Amino acid sequence: MHIVIMGCGRVGSALAQTLEKQGHTVAVIDQDPTAFRRLGSGFGGRRVTGVGFDQDTLREAGIEEAGAFAAVSSGDNSNIIAARVAREMFGVENVAARIYDPRRAEVYQRLGIPTVATVRWTADQMLRRLLPSGAEPLWRDPSGGVQLAEVPASEAWVGHKISKLQEETGVRVAFLTRLGEAMLPTSSTVLQEGDLVHVMMRTDEVEKVEAAFSHGPEEAH
Secondary structure: OEEEEEOOOHHHHHHHHHHHHOOOEEEEEEOOHHHHHHHOOOOOOEEEEOOOOOHHHHHHOOHHHOOEEEEOOOOHHHHHHHHHHHHHHOOOOEEEEEEOOHHHHHHHHHOOOOEEEHHHOOHHHHHHHHOOOOOEEEEEOOOOOEEEEEEOOOHHHOOOEHHHHHHHHOOEEEEEEEOOEEEOOOOOOEOOOOOEEEEEEEHHHHHHHHHHHHHOHHHOO
């Protein structure tokens, strides 16, 4: 996958290096050309000097071929504008914006842009937003037979109750993350767009559960 990152600070450079090591092609945008020093001499991706929400700059970074875009500059407004341009103008499927002011996060999430507030930021969280494929284990019991994981759910599950999700996939939903806040759902809780689903499941059923989550309720069996 080709991934474009706006912002070459500590976060952006770490993401770029991690993603490149995972085999992705990466382009990093920053207004300050000296910021690219953080990438190190071994970084093989593109370094694009410019404003991250400028369409020509984004095209130079390969946004038209990108499968993901991360806005992790030092400015909330720049991050959200760039994320919206990537999503709405170029149709990038996986977009995430880092937000310093957590009070704004809910507003931006309602605009359809997944946000990560810096007080809760970790590289793993941002990577899961950019590469939402496969269960991400958060905990395993000592025997390794049961695990807690965040599993990406298809949009086809939006509007369905947690009870239906549990019944058709065979998992136990431990909690949801909605608009940046964790919540304990009941069987009547309805999945909303942008919800992150954290489930308890048997380790030997991970592939089966991933398939059920990705196909949606009509094809879950």
